Amino acid sequence: MQNMKMGAIAGNTGLRLLGDALGDITGHSMPFRAEQVEQPAVLTRMVNEGALPVLGQPVAITGIHRQAIPAVSSNCQNLVLTIEQSGQAPLPDSVFVKLPMESLLTRWFMNVISSWRLESHFFRHVASGLPLRTPVTFATAWQGSRFFLLQENLRADPDVTLFTNLDMIRGPTLEQARHCLDAFARLHAFHYGMKPDQQLRILPLDYHPFLSPTMGVVSRNLNRLALQPCMKKRPGEIPAELAAAYRLTLTNWDALLTHWFSGPLSLLHGDSHLGNFFATGEKMGMLDWQAAHWGKGMRDVLYFLVDALPAEVLAAHEAELVQYYVESRARYGEPIDSGQAWQDYRSFSFHALMTIVVSIGFGALNEEQDALMLEILRRAVAASERLDYAGWLHDFLHR
Incomplete structure (x- = not known):
């Protein structure tokens, strides 16, 4: 079907x-x-x-x-x-x-x-x-x-700084990363707590990349079909245990969608890598809103940190940066629970992985970006292993 x-x-x-x-x-x-x-x-x-x-x-x-x-x-x-x-x-x-x-x-x-x-x-x-x-x-x-x-x-605009592919490979400074997290906190707090019908009047469900009648089918099939060609193009990059967790996720896709997109939601950028930010002094703006949707703010946070920072840098500062975002949400009037935020962060490590798997599996749409794509794949794999996504998935399915 x-x-x-x-x-x-x-x-x-x-x-x-x-x-x-x-x-x-x-x-x-x-x-x-x-x-x-x-x-x-x-x-x-x-x-x-x-x-x-x-x-x-x-x-x-x-x-x-x-x-x-x-x-x-x-x-x-x-x-x-x-x-x-x-x-x-x-x-x-x-x-x-x-x-x-x-x-x-x-x-x-x-x-x-x-x-x-x-x-x-x-x-x-x-x-x-x-x-x-x-x-x-x-x-x-x-x-x-x-x-x-x-x-x-x-x-x-002489006050604007744009980020290049080289910046994405090198990664932002920790100060720049905090500025980005602050921008997320402002964005995610803005519509948080709105009734679903109010949110859908702003951005209808028809555009949701995972829940719309059309895109729900597309995203499920893209994720399912992309793993094998990605692993063929980049042999040895995705460990067997993580590949098994990837497949198990797709087997339980409906249950995971319910978990990821239930509860109070925020408007997300959806493709929140460093290249879609621009700086005006200490304030960050965002461009390229081709994947905007309603979801949990931790998805933007995870996607940004994993894609933006070299794996070893993120490993050393990950808990601190996630906590900074949690504290920023409170400053903007919509606090979230720190413990739940961390578990959501772990669960969304799959989203960073699946996005790059689909990009590589279906042939990164611009060959000039192949080096960047490989680096992001390695960062996503490292994050999924470091955060033990497979363990989180096991606990979720057996709770």
């Missing part, structure tokens, strides 16, 4: 891609290639049709120059454009534009997991109300299998 559902989802996604390809012939599809969007008339139309209230008035773009700034992404084309405008120029002189990657396989995969649709919804309806900085979004739209975002160019 699960395979039939997955096949139907994959087939429907293929039909959307085909429909957009046919729409390219008739001119009804959303442009998604860089050379199209770099035409002033095309970008003007896209911005005005997808405008958010912050824009204030229609734009008239008369000239575009693409800056030679690398903006690496595993699933999108990221453009930094200098623009000329007539009239009062409601847009800044340079903007950041996010578009689908041209690779057909990548576009199919990102539509199967609905990440682009989620991000467009998030920046249109959710981002402006958050207690931490997100990129100012001037326009966004989703049509068929395609989307676009037009945002402020954070590189143009």
Whole structure:
């Protein structure tokens, strides 16, 4: 039954891609290639049709120059454009534009997991109300299998520091890590305790990567199918005991979902690695909200710490950093139990592992990131062993 559902989802996604390809012939599809969007008339139309209230008035773009700034992404084309405008120029002189990657396989995969649709919804309806900085979004739209975002160019702000792949391999300082944990605490406290129907009016369940009718099927099957090819590509990296715990988790997936997503929930970033932060002084903002969902704050915390810090550094400071987050939650008015927080932290070590297993198992979407992917896999394996995820799982299943 699960395979039939997955096949139907994959087939429907293929039909959307085909429909957009046919729409390219008739001119009804959303442009998604860089050379199209770099035409002033095309970008003007896209911005005005997808405008958010912050824009204030229609734009008239008369000239575009693409800056030679690398903006690496595993699933999108990221453009930094200098623009000329007539009239009062409601847009800044340079903007950041996010578009689908041209690779057909990548576009199919990102539509199967609905990440682009989620991000467009998030920046249109959710981002402006958050207690931490997100990129100012001037326009966004989703049509068929395609989307676009037009945002402020954070590189143009001299007070902003962005993090690179090298920073992710090297890891942040402990002070920077605490700033990130403080940002999580503010975010996670903001909606905590809201009634479920209130939360779902902000971000509907249809976008949830594990609980939505569509993504629930997709995530279960991706996790199940990814382990073997990941272990084949990276032999010896995942110990046999941990691989057995991985399989046992999928066997008991429904019970674990109930545990992970029950009780008071917070709005999570969902892909909370260092590269999705940016610093303004001591304050951290976040970008790339393609996996936002309702869950327990410890998921963001675990995912961030495991991905961001070299295993030996995290091992030496892990308890201290988790406790710092717990204390920060209390400072922001929504305290959580320290003992339960640690057990949740242990349980979510599987989430860091499964995410990188899926990324590698289905071919990291950008070959340039292979070295980073391998390092993150090793950090996730080390965390799962250090935190004894297999032991936590045994206790959970036999309590």
